[in-house]
Amino acid sequence: MTIELTFLGTGSMVPTKDRNVQSILLEREGEIILFDCGEGTQRQMNIAGYSRAKVRKVFLTHWHGDHVSGLIGLIQTIFNSDYQHTLHIYGPKGTKMRMEHLRKTVDFENKVDLEIHELTPGVGQLEVAHENEDYSVECAPMKHGTACIGYRFQEKDRIRINMDHAFKEYGLKTGPLVGKLKRGETVEFKGKKITPDDVCYKVTGKTFVLIPDTGLNNTIPTLADQADLMICEASFTNEHEHKAKEFKHLTAAQAALLAQQAGVSKLIITHFSQRYPDTENHLKEAKVHFPETEAAHDFLKVKL
Numbered sequence: 001m002t003i004e005l006t007f008l009g010t011g012s013m014v015p016t017k018d019r020n021v022q023s024i025l026l027e028r029e030g031e032i033i034l035f036d037c038g039e040g041t042q043r044q045m046n047i048a049g050y051s052r053a054k055v056r057k058v059f060l061t062h063w064h065g066d067h068v069s070g071l072i073g074l075i076q077t078i079f080n081s082d083y084q085h086t087l088h089i090y091g092p093k094g095t096k097m098r099m100e101h102l103r104k105t106v107d108f109e110n111k112v113d114l115e116i117h118e119l120t121p122g123v124g125q126l127e128v129a130h131e132n133e134d135y136s137v138e139c140a141p142m143k144h145g146t147a148c149i150g151y152r153f154q155e156k157d158r159i160r161i162n163m164d165h166a167f168k169e170y171g172l173k174t175g176p177l178v179g180k181l182k183r184g185e186t187v188e189f190k191g192k193k194i195t196p197d198d199v200c201y202k203v204t205g206k207t208f209v210l211i212p213d214t215g216l217n218n219t220i221p222t223l224a225d226q227a228d229l230m231i232c233e234a235s236f237t238n239e240h241e242h243k244a245k246e247f248k249h250l251t252a253a254q255a256a257l258l259a260q261q262a263g264v265s266k267l268i269i270t271h272f273s274q275r276y277p278d279t280e281n282h283l284k285e286a287k288v289h290f291p292e293t294e295a296a297h298d299f300l301k302v303k304l
């Protein structure tokens with residue numbers, strides 16, 4: 001299963017000509033999951049060619065405007081469509097109360113099931129936000145001016161069967177025996193024993209981690225441990241490290257050091273302050289510590 005991530009907004013605070021505010025879209029198996037929903041996210045989805053009817057879950061990192069201001073518009077659009085699902089919204093402490101307020105700000109008919117999940121992981125702790133047969137989403141607290149959480153999206157490993165080999169070697173075709181083998185059972189076919197090891201192989205699930213607005217924080221390497229991809233805020237360059245500290249944000253170099261510590265395969269930095277005309281210095285400073293770094297731009301797509 002391919003995970004496709006699209007950056008819908010890569011700037012911080014306010015939208016600029018080149019960068020919208022925060023939102024990352026994940027598409028997998030026809031399901032769309034949004035991580036944050038800054039102002040203008042709906043329009044960014046239009047431009048990127050995604051249907052809002054496929055959004056099933058929204059994971060909010062925190063309630064600063066650049067991460068949530070597009071939420072009420074998105075909800076209204078989904079509610080006005082022929083949406084037959086439950087829309088799940090996850091967020092940090094205070095999300096239930098804020099969602100209640102938010103829904104009162106716009107007059108529209110509530111036709112859709114909306115389920116709000118408030119996540120309150122303890123300091124240094126990981127909490128499971130959602131888990132199903134295919135993947136889990138865990139969260140951990142960040143250090144920001146308001147309750148803020150980072151997320152780890154982890155696909156589960158899958159057992160696949162090499163049907164070509166199973167047929168050539170054992171004459172086995174698809175059917176209930178294949179299901180048993182996938183579940184780890186040994187089966188008997190035409191007088192021959194077939195073990196899962198004979199015909200099965202494992203497909204390792206992919207993991208991506210989103211580190212949103214935060215100051216330096218010991219939980220980050222734990223949350224991001226060995227991930228295939230770490231997406232991390234890098235609002236500032238070394239020149240403004242004092243501002244990063246003051247406003248509880250990270251520099252690109254700090255993000256890179258955290259990626260190195262976590263042992264991730266790739267780092268994408270995002271959430272750039274509009275004071276910088278480009279991301280050249282962010283990249284240069286990050287690559288000193290972690291060469292596998294890329295700087296996000298709006299509509300950047302990454303496949304895992």
Ligand SMILES: [Zn+2]
Nearest residue numbers: 012013066213
């Ligand atoms: Zn922000």
Ligand SMILES: [Zn+2]
Nearest residue numbers: 062064144213
């Ligand atoms: Zn923030």
